[in-house]
Amino acid sequence: MATTLSMGSVFNNATYTAIADVMLPHTQNTYWHEFYEISKTQLQLNYFERLWEAWYAYMNNDTLATGILSFVMHELVYFGRSLPWIIIDCMPSMNKYKIQDAKVPSAKEQWNCAKLVLLQHFTVELPQIWLFHPLAHYCGMKISAPFPPLWKMAFQIALFFVLEDAWHYWQHRFLHWGPMYKYVHKIHHQYSAPFGMAAEYASPIEVAFLGLGTVGVPIVWCALTGDLHVFTMYMWIVLRLFQAIDAHSGYDFPISMRHWFPWWGGADFHDKHHEKFIGNYSSSFRWWDYICDTENSPEAVKRRREKRIAALRKVQ
Numbered sequence: 170m171a172t173t174l175s176m177g178s179v180f181n182n183a184t185y186t187a188i189a190d191v192m193l194p195h196t197q198n199t200y201w202h203e204f205y206e207i208s209k210t211q212l213q214l215n216y217f218e219r220l221w222e223a224w225y226a227y228m229n230n231d232t233l234a235t236g237i238l239s240f241v242m243h244e245l246v247y248f249g250r251s252l253p254w255i256i257i258d259c260m261p262s263m264n265k266y267k268i269q270d271a272k273v274p275s276a277k278e279q280w281n282c283a284k285l286v287l288l289q290h291f292t293v294e295l296p297q298i299w300l301f302h303p304l305a306h307y308c309g310m311k312i313s314a315p316f317p318p319l320w321k322m323a324f325q326i327a328l329f330f331v332l333e334d335a336w337h338y339w340q341h342r343f344l345h346w347g348p349m350y351k352y353v354h355k356i357h358h359q360y361s362a363p364f365g366m367a368a369e370y371a372s373p374i375e376v377a378f379l380g381l382g383t384v385g386v387p388i389v390w391c392a393l394t395g396d397l398h399v400f401t402m403y404m405w406i407v408l409r410l411f412q413a414i415d416a417h418s419g420y421d422f423p424i425s426m427r428h429w430f431p432w433w434g435g436a437d438f439h440d441k442h443h444e445k446f447i448g449n450y451s452s453s454f455r456w457w458d459y460i461c462d463t464e465n466s467p468e469a470v471k472r473r474r475e476k477r478i479a480a481l482r483k484v485q
């Protein structure tokens with residue numbers, strides 16, 4: 170009896186934990202173990218915030234944690250969002266919604282595009298994604314949970330959409346200037362009838378250049394206001410990827426966003442840019458092209474013709 174008691178006092182909880190650490194290191198040092206520990210102590214966090222905190226605690230290296238999360242998220246969203254469009258391309262019944270209906274991309278074209286995009290992601294975008302965390306940290310971007318309130322995220326993301334669109338409009342016009350088009354932007358225009366996956370089919374210079382609008386705008390915002398969470402940044406990138414892939418999809422459905430928000434560009438708007446190589450330079454909205462008279466639509470062409478005729482009449 171005395172021996173049993175002394176054994177019990179020797180093998181207390183701490184000893185069992187130490188033995189488990191040596192014998193079964195993975196049971197202690199796992200992501201779900203961190204999640205369990207955080208769930209026990211940080212009761213104010215919701216399920217997703219606990220998942221988030223557990224990831225950073227498990228990695229124990231914020232740069233690595235943000236780098237891996239950003240890269241994996243980018244790949245999953247990019248190819249995950251492109252997949253429904255690949256399936257739609259294989260469905261003849263969907264052809265009536267195709268903007269340039271005679272130009273459905275072949276499997277070979279899609280595969281060639283995927284190869285270049287993947288190469289681009291691993292060689293050009295990966296180092297840039299890796300640099301994001303130190304830069305975000307330097308600008309005071311928040312990392313730890315809780316996440317910001319929904320209204321704040323919605324406001325900041327809406328603002329990023331508007332500002333990125335302005336950046337994109339002027340940079341895209343610059344990319345259509347002779348030498349820039351010839352040496353940089355021409356690659357993106359290889360497909361005159363685009364498809365979802367072709368959104369990031371572009372020269373590395375162009376990716377860095379236009380990507381500055383997507384990544385640089387929130388960073389400048391954070392440097393000026395000191396109020397931005399990395400999670401808001403992720404949500405913004407996800408929505409921006411959806412916007413870019415959908416704009417290249419080549420399909421315009423009766424339920425497409427432009428039908429209930431007339432200032433939204435969408436596939437109808439960007440497809441015309443790829444088909445005609447001129448006009449419709451913005452990414453998300455139509456207002457910059459409208460203000461600067463670079464819209465490419467039957468109504469805009471008609472409007473310009475009427476203006477010219479009116480000017481000629483005045484001269485006579």
Ligand SMILES: [Zn+2]
Pocket residue numbers: 341345354358442
């Ligand atoms: Zn262009």
Ligand SMILES: [Zn+2]
Pocket residue numbers: 357363368417439443
């Ligand atoms: Zn494009």
